[in-house]
Amino acid sequence: MSSEARRPASVREVVEHGLCIGCGLCEALGPYRWKMTMTGEGRLRPAPLGEETPQADADILAACPGVVTEATANGPEYDEVWGRYAHMGEAWAGDPEIRFRAATGGVLTALGVHLIKSGKAKFILHCTADPAHPVRSKWVMSETPEDVARRSGSRYGPSNTLAGLEVALDRGEPFAIIAKPCDAGAVRARAKADPRLDALLVAVLVMVCGGASDLGKSWMLLDELGVPEEDVTVFRYRGYGNPGRARVETKDGRAFERTYEELWGDEAGWRIQTRCKLCPDAIGEAADVAAADIWPGAQPEGEDAGFNGIITRTDTGQHLMQSAVKSGDLILGKDHTPRDYDHFQPHQVNKKRAMAARLRGLSRAGWPVYAHAGLRLDTLDTGDEREEQGAHDRALNGRFAEKLPRP
Structure with a gap:
């Protein structure tokens, strides 16, 4: 530049x-x-x-x-497209319920659960569906493994997780963050001025991000269904399978579902925010661990038991993965290479270039x-x-x- x-x-x-x-x-x-x-x-x-x-x-x-x-990743391996890393491979949650409920294979949820169960973190700062407005997301601090699991699932829309950062730091307790790659970058930059982050933040976990849609995408679905937002009691974008169906439930007991392909098959209709189209790091190069969808050609071939790609980017991330595997909270599958990820996430390669x-x-x-x-x-x-x-x-x-x- x-x-x-x-x-x-x-x-x-x-x-x-x-x-x-x-x-x-x-x-x-x-x-x-x-x-x-x-x-x-x-x-x-x-x-x-x-x-x-x-x-x-x-x-x-x-x-x-x-x-x-x-x-900020400092892993020992290096790739021109995918940056620094320690491990790339397949993984999924050891708990079958988390694997089923969470997005894809539940890797981020499983790691959050492990951090609390092991005592490494007192809570997780992340986002979940807003109980008062289920179409929307809100930041929360989950203090138990059950809370982390219950609040799992991808949120395809705006999320302001870092609005809770000062509240989290003021607690003076060790914690982890599950958020977007851009959020991770902001946290690392903020740590240069706030030493509390180095002292208290035990891990930063992110998804490899295809871009955050604005809420207009969700509103379009509700308009198609003829459901006012104020009548919605459940709005689930993914999960309960891999990739799982989007599901809308209403106050009067109705339920609607859309397949992943029906809702997200046309990329032109994703309503991705401008900053995402200009994103230099959607692959989590400021995180300790990044989890990714690993569908060949970036398209799911149907429902399956749930598998994530996992990329550990720091010593902290590598040790966390190994600890979670040892405890049974995480299961590893086969190893991957950066060229595998080119195939799983071709849009990331194109964007980076x-x-x-x-x-x-x-x-x-x-x-x-x-x-x-x-x-x-x-x-x-x-x-x-x-x-x-x-x-x-x-x-x-x-x-x-x-x-x-x-x-």
Whole structure:
């Protein structure tokens, strides 16, 4: 990336230029200045509670995923596309119920359960369905293995897990985080200024992310079903099988289901947020462990018992995996190579190779872009002029622009 590239200078600039992913860090670090708010498009964005002062938000901007990204993995193995790692392979939860209920094979849930059972963590900061609004997600702190298992499952939509970060730190107890790769990057960046994270955060666990859709995708399904959001009692995106069916239940006892293919087969309808289209690290290079879908060609061939790919990226992640296997909380299958993951997740390879061109296009349009370190974007740059021009045009025609919401 050219040294002339401009960085966002305020929270407003991050949001208005499509670089916000709604992680919740603004609300955690500036609770009297920012409140995470659902927009009309179905995106969680920080709304200002008073006068905006970029100087007061310096701590936020120093860790915001729309301003800075960095690979922190230090595993002994290296791949140009997939970065640093210690182990790549197949895995699933040792508990059959977790394996069935959780998304894919339940690896992240199993690791969270193990951390609490073993006493390594007092609680897990993660997200779950909001009991008051089941279509939506909310951050929670799960203190028992049963809580972690009960709150498992993919949430295909906005999640502001890091809005709970300061509350978690104020407890002064060891904890782990299960979140998105961009959230992991924000946590690692924040740790440079807050030593409590190095002292208390025992593990950062993420999914390999295909992109976070806005809530408009879920609203479209409810419109198709003729169900008002306020009538929903259950909204499950996946799980109860692999990949499992999306399921909607209502107050009057009705239930609806859609297969994974019916809901997600058309990628054009995913309603992925802009920051995800510009994501330099959807593969968890700031995490200790990343879990992935491992369907050949990125498409499930039908329902099965549930299998995850697992990538350990640090000594912490490797030791956690080994401890969970020893206890029976996690089961390992066959080993994988980075080229296997190219086959399982081809869109990640394509995105990684295209990102430098997209960022160039934004810079050429006069837009700010995030700083990036250790993610090999320049090395992987294919020089694709269509990608560059596409990002440039989308910036200029307003397709990437957003408005700062009101609280």
